[in-house]
Amino acid sequence: MTTQHTRTLDRQIGLGLLVLLFLVSACGKTDPPIEKGVDLSAFPYQPKAFDLVVPDHFSQMPIPSDNPLTVDGVALGRYLFYDPILSLDSTISCASCHLPAAAFADTVALSKGVGGTLGVRNAMSLANVGYYQNGLFWDGRVATLEEQSLHPVQDPLEMREDWNKVEEKLQQHPEYQKRFRAAFGIENSLDIDRYLAAKALAQFERTLISGTSKYDFANFDWGTQQQFFTSSELRGRNFFFSEPDDPNDPHPGCTHCHTSLLLTTNEYLNNGLDEAPELTGFSDLGRGGVTLSVFDNGRFRVPTLRNITRTAPYMHDGRFESLEDVLDHYSSGGHYAPNVDANIQAFVLTEEQKTDLLAFLQTLTDQSFIENPAFLNPF
Secondary structure (H helix, E strand, C coil): CCHHHHHHHHHHHHHHHHHHHHHHHHHHCCCCCCCCCCECCCCCCCCCECCCCCCCCCCCCCCCCCCCCEHHHHHHHHHHHHCHHHCCCCCCCHHHCCEHHHCCECCCCCCECHHHCECCCCCCCCCCHHHCCCCECCCCCECCHHHHCCHHHHCCCCCCCCHHHHHHHHHCCHHHHHHHHHHHCCCEHHHCCHHHHHHHHHHHHHCCCCCCCHHHHHHHHCCCHHHHCCHHHHHHHHHHCCCCCCCCCCCCCCCCCCCCCCCCCCCEEECCCCCCCCCCCCCCCECHHHHCCHHHCCEEECCCCCCHHHCCCECCCCCECCHHHHHHHHHHCCCCCCCECCCCCCCCCCHHHHHHHHHHHHCCCCHHHHCCHHHCCCC
């Protein structure tokens, strides 16, 4: 064997040994194990009641006895509301479909979930949601905010995640370990679960109170309406609240459905959106899909009109892009179905009346609610 061949063989052997050493090193190298069951008792737990600020003309909000509002509980809920960690690929948060600038509604007809999948109904405003005691969602399928908070995570059209995996992510997250401890006094990270997360989200959502619009000041706080409303706003306000007795002027007024401080009865009604000669003819059963009563088919929850100018598009499917479209629908008398609400009937709406109504609806915008720093993204 020549000297050159010997040197070549030595180099090959040397390279082989380096490769072998690298492989052995790589095989022996593993990621450090994720610590489970972290003791949290060393972190502070000093619960302090949250001072829920309610406008003077509002009633006190009903708070469930098993989920009182605390400073740390509300703060945790706010973080969870804005954190996409709840979704499958960390792209979607609650705030993705409930935007502060849109009064915690969305600006599109149907919201996008993980992977761009579209939901089937328009995202409703969360303003004053803590006051709603007659079911949540458009069809009223859940009774409480705590229950409602569980649904979007596992909905395949929304966050598309498994709650078991969400629990693992939160249990292994050092910051959330501390926040869940501060909010609920848990002793171990394994105590973090979906039900505590839902409680925290519900606490934050109950703080989303809107009651300081121009309408509120004019009606309840600062004196006569003439002092605050323009002449057009006042005419629109009077038309909105009118209940004419004249059979030649059948406008039923708007307050049969949009009344009280919340500007909704929170009932489930058919407002004539779709023609349905038979009650089984609705493409979306709405409330009927929950109660299984055919007479509830095509009925949906009456939404609040607070901040209505910020929550377009409108209706449960977002079919109307503007409030002008909404007014045209109602003045036309809507479409026939056996269970259309009796107050849905055609009436004359002049251009001046439409302008005045739109001016009044503008007074329902609560800019301080929309811009409240306590409601915005904490990250």
